[in-house]
Amino acid sequence: MALIVQKFGGTSVGSVERIEQVADKVKKFRDAGDDLVVVLSAMSGETNRLIDLAKQISDQPVPRELDVIVSTGEQVTIALLAMALIKRGVPAVSYTGNQVRILTDSAHNKARILQIDDQKIRADLKEGRVVVVAGFQGVDESGNITTLGRGGSDTTGVALAAALKADECQIYTDVDGVYTTDPRVVSQAQRLDKITFEEMLEMASLGSKVLQIRAVEFAGKYNVPLRVLHSFKEGPGTLITIDEEESMEQPIISGIAFNRDEAKLTIRGVPDTPGVAFKILGPISGANIEVDMIVQNVAHDNTTDFTFTVHRNDYQSALTVLENTAKEIGAREVVGDTKIAKVSIVGVGMRSHAGVASRMFEALAKESINIQMISTSEIKVSVVIEEKYLELAVRALHTAFELDAPRQGE
Amino acid sequence: MALIVQKFGGTSVGSVERIEQVADKVKKFRDAGDDLVVVLSAMSGETNRLIDLAKQISDQPVPRELDVIVSTGEQVTIALLAMALIKRGVPAVSYTGNQVRILTDSAHNKARILQIDDQKIRADLKEGRVVVVAGFQGVDESGNITTLGRGGSDTTGVALAAALKADECQIYTDVDGVYTTDPRVVSQAQRLDKITFEEMLEMASLGSKVLQIRAVEFAGKYNVPLRVLHSFKEGPGTLITIDEEESMEQPIISGIAFNRDEAKLTIRGVPDTPGVAFKILGPISGANIEVDMIVQNVAHDNTTDFTFTVHRNDYQSALTVLENTAKEIGAREVVGDTKIAKVSIVGVGMRSHAGVASRMFEALAKESINIQMISTSEIKVSVVIEEKYLELAVRALHTAFELDAPRQGE
Numbered sequence: 130m131a132l133i134v135q136k137f138g139g140t141s142v143g144s145v146e147r148i149e150q151v152a153d154k155v156k157k158f159r160d161a162g163d164d165l166v167v168v169l170s171a172m173s174g175e176t177n178r179l180i181d182l183a184k185q186i187s188d189q190p191v192p193r194e195l196d197v198i199v200s201t202g203e204q205v206t207i208a209l210l211a212m213a214l215i216k217r218g219v220p221a222v223s224y225t226g227n228q229v230r231i232l233t234d235s236a237h238n239k240a241r242i243l244q245i246d247d248q249k250i251r252a253d254l255k256e257g258r259v260v261v262v263a264g265f266q267g268v269d270e271s272g273n274i275t276t277l278g279r280g281g282s283d284t285t286g287v288a289l290a291a292a293l294k295a296d297e298c299q300i301y302t303d304v305d306g307v308y309t310t311d312p313r314v315v316s317q318a319q320r321l322d323k324i325t326f327e328e329m330l331e332m333a334s335l336g337s338k339v340l341q342i343r344a345v346e347f348a349g350k351y352n353v354p355l356r357v358l359h360s361f362k363e364g365p366g367t368l369i370t371i372d373e374e375e376s377m378e379q380p381i382i383s384g385i386a387f388n389r390d391e392a393k394l395t396i397r398g399v400p401d402t403p404g405v406a407f408k409i410l411g412p413i414s415g416a417n418i419e420v421d422m423i424v425q426n427v428a429h430d431n432t433t434d435f436t437f438t439v440h441r442n443d444y445q446s447a448l449t450v451l452e453n454t455a456k457e458i459g460a461r462e463v464v465g466d467t468k469i470a471k472v473s474i475v476g477v478g479m480r481s482h483a484g485v486a487s488r489m490f491e492a493l494a495k496e497s498i499n500i501q502m503i504s505t506s507e508i509k510v511s512v513v514i515e516e517k518y519l520e521l522a523v524r525a526l527h528t529a530f531e532l533d534a535p536r537q538g539e
Numbered sequence: 540m541a542l543i544v545q546k547f548g549g550t551s552v553g554s555v556e557r558i559e560q561v562a563d564k565v566k567k568f569r570d571a572g573d574d575l576v577v578v579l580s581a582m583s584g585e586t587n588r589l590i591d592l593a594k595q596i597s598d599q600p601v602p603r604e605l606d607v608i609v610s611t612g613e614q615v616t617i618a619l620l621a622m623a624l625i626k627r628g629v630p631a632v633s634y635t636g637n638q639v640r641i642l643t644d645s646a647h648n649k650a651r652i653l654q655i656d657d658q659k660i661r662a663d664l665k666e667g668r669v670v671v672v673a674g675f676q677g678v679d680e681s682g683n684i685t686t687l688g689r690g691g692s693d694t695t696g697v698a699l700a701a702a703l704k705a706d707e708c709q710i711y712t713d714v715d716g717v718y719t720t721d722p723r724v725v726s727q728a729q730r731l732d733k734i735t736f737e738e739m740l741e742m743a744s745l746g747s748k749v750l751q752i753r754a755v756e757f758a759g760k761y762n763v764p765l766r767v768l769h770s771f772k773e774g775p776g777t778l779i780t781i782d783e784e785e786s787m788e789q790p791i792i793s794g795i796a797f798n799r800d801e802a803k804l805t806i807r808g809v810p811d812t813p814g815v816a817f818k819i820l821g822p823i824s825g826a827n828i829e830v831d832m833i834v835q836n837v838a839h840d841n842t843t844d845f846t847f848t849v850h851r852n853d854y855q856s857a858l859t860v861l862e863n864t865a866k867e868i869g870a871r872e873v874v875g876d877t878k879i880a881k882v883s884i885v886g887v888g889m890r891s892h893a894g895v896a897s898r899m900f901e902a903l904a905k906e907s908i909n910i911q912m913i914s915t916s917e918i919k920v921s922v923v924i925e926e927k928y929l930e931l932a933v934r935a936l937h938t939a940f941e942l943d944a945p946r947q948g949e
Contacts, residue, residue, distance in 0.1 A: 213597075227637065
């Protein structure tokens with residue numbers, strides 16, 4: 130008898146038929162003896178419909194009132210699922226964020242959960258009821274309805290699992306797990322049975338859009354075992370959990386992530402004086418541009434080159450800012466490139482294995498792929514390469530690190 | 540500086556354009572210095588859409604969960620109106636039934652208001668905000684969302700006006716007031732400037748569908764001046780209020796109501812013994828059939844005739860019940876008639892005027908209309924006549940009691 134929190138997204142509850150299917154799935158777990166708390170999103174499309182309605186009144190809808198409108202989306206799905214469960218003879222009850230009492234701060238449209246009152250839910254579970262909770266929403270101290278912002282339903286699921294000390298938080302999606310890399314790029318990509326929170330964070334922030342980063346951070350912080358599963362296909366999915374003692378079998382790296390959303394800017398011939406990095410990046414962040422990778426080479430002739438990457442959408446404005454900076458600090462020139470891609474190998478295994486980076490560089494060299502930038506963290510090595518080599522690089526690394534699925538017949 | 544509660548129904552907020560118009564109207568009152576609490580229904584059609592959705596899951600949706608779904612309708616309109624007001628520079632805030640705290644009993648889908656917490660609203664009014672409240676909904680002691688049942692938004696308006704001791708509760712509708720009778724039957728029908736709660740109740744229960752009966756009862760009980768107005772046309776509407784000292788000018792009767800929904804049943808040759816009325820009507824109410832008018836003539840030859848009316852939909856089942864009763868108590872025969880109509884004159888003026896009933900009978904006699912049944916209360920005289928004479932009777936009475944509007948040029 131486990132206590133499980135299950136979260137279903139908008140596509141999984143996108144129609145009455147889908148909601149009936151979710152009810153079947155929930156009933157199966159209940160019949161097996163598990164205690165269940167189910168977190169739902171609004172029907173897919175409904176949140177956008179509500180936002181459009183608000184925008185017909187005002188281009189910039191008042192955030193407090195927008196939350197009042199948008200929160201109705203989940204309120205409808207939770208009651209529909211509770212009805213569908215009761216129809217199947219499964220006692221169930223629905224709660225809005227306010228009814229549970231999911232207390233948040235007052236940052237409307239992007240609120241953060243502060244505290245969850247678990248009394249009502251525990252009482253219902255004790256009575257054998259399945260508790261269906263509206264994701265994505267809460268209430269502030271003054272009783273104002275708040276929403277957590279897009280994708281916030283994952284966070285609701287994890288936060289509830291943490292508050293209830295659930296055995297597992299299951300996130301149902303349209304993929305059947307986390308893969309070693311994007312199967313559309315590498316056909317030999319494999320579903321991972323297990324991955325650590327840290328690895329998942331690196332994978333997620335590098336473009337694997339399976340889970341919301343905030344939800345993974347939350348799960349890691351409160352050590353809530355998280356499982357990614359397919360809503361309507363059977364299968365064990367991928368369990369995201371803490372880094373237990375590394376077994377001998379543990380692969381060195383868990384996956385290959387990549388990203389083609391970035392652009393690179395270099396300022397050359399920068400006088401090598403203290404504070405120069407701040408002089409360069411201060412105006413960039415002042416223009417609300419986020420910087421990802423930063424590389425500065427050692428100086429020679431008292432000047433240095435300084436390179437960083439930004440989102441491609443910010444490339445033009447970053448270039449303008451940087452050209453002004455170059456004049457001010459007396460740098461030689463500014464050059465940029467939008468045709469780049471970032472490829473990363475991710476894995477806690479590399480902590481205990483030397484030479485992982487060089488094995489990566491070797492694999493890329495074999496394919497004659499030039500590396501433009503390198504950046505490393507404890508469980509990740511990222512390189513920037515020319516965009517046209519992206520697929521080739523990912524496939525080469527997937528093979529080099531022995532991630533390929535065994536071929537049929539092997 | 541008056542405190543006014545304004546209630547707008549589903550048609551008045553049926554589209555974004557309509558909501559903008561309501562905002563214009565509210566702003567006009569606010570600019571004139573009034574404090575305003577606005578109660579809204581869901582957009583017309585929305586409540587039915589939500590109920591249909593629930594019925595796709597279950598023919599008989601769980602009442603608690605149905606309330607969770609249906610209450611989202613008003614939640615959307617209140618936030619849209621608050622946004623529209625803020626856009627016009629009018630500070631405004633929206634509240635659901637739960638947020639105000641409109642405490643109700645737990646009778647889901649048909650709850651009754653027990654208490655209203657006026658603290659938040661008073662604080663907002665003091666700060667100069669227009670408060671927009673979701674009609675039709677509340678919350679029970681355990682925090683479950685409840686709805687008051689169809690038309691309950693009128694009741695919310697009146698209850699709020701009572702709790703806040705508002706100067707007036709304005710109900711905006713698709714008619715510009717209460718008329719002396721149905722203008723489709725009598726072209727000379729006039730809008731009444733004023734009518735008492737008692738008269739309005741008699742008019743409403745007799746088929747004038749302008750206001751919900753419960754709302755009028757509530758207004759009368761707490762002495763909340765109620766005004767019926769047109770949502771989008773200018774005009775003073777009709778004020779429904781207590782019966783102040785009757786002025787010399789007060790008309791004897793205020794209006795003519797009528798109803799063609801009833802059927803008549805007579806049981807003849809009933810032995811005239813004590814308890815016979817109960818023996819006849821007990822089985823009828825046992826079959827959940829509501830009885831309206833009841834007439835029993837004085838006995839002769841130790842038998843009596845007993846006649847009553849029921850809703851036409853209940854005619855067949857009432858007939859079956861009555862025929863069984865006739866056998867049991869040894870009555871001679873049972874006869875029925877569905878082609879009847881009820882016409883009533885209503886007015887507190889008749890209290891102080893003798894001969895009102897006879898004036899009514901005289902007017903009908905002049906048109907050779909036979910009266911089948913008569914029933915009287917303190918402020919109403921009703922007669923049952925053959926259905927085909929209905930329009931003729933209403934017009935004759937309208938003229939006889941001097942209710943006709945002066946004709947153009949007179």
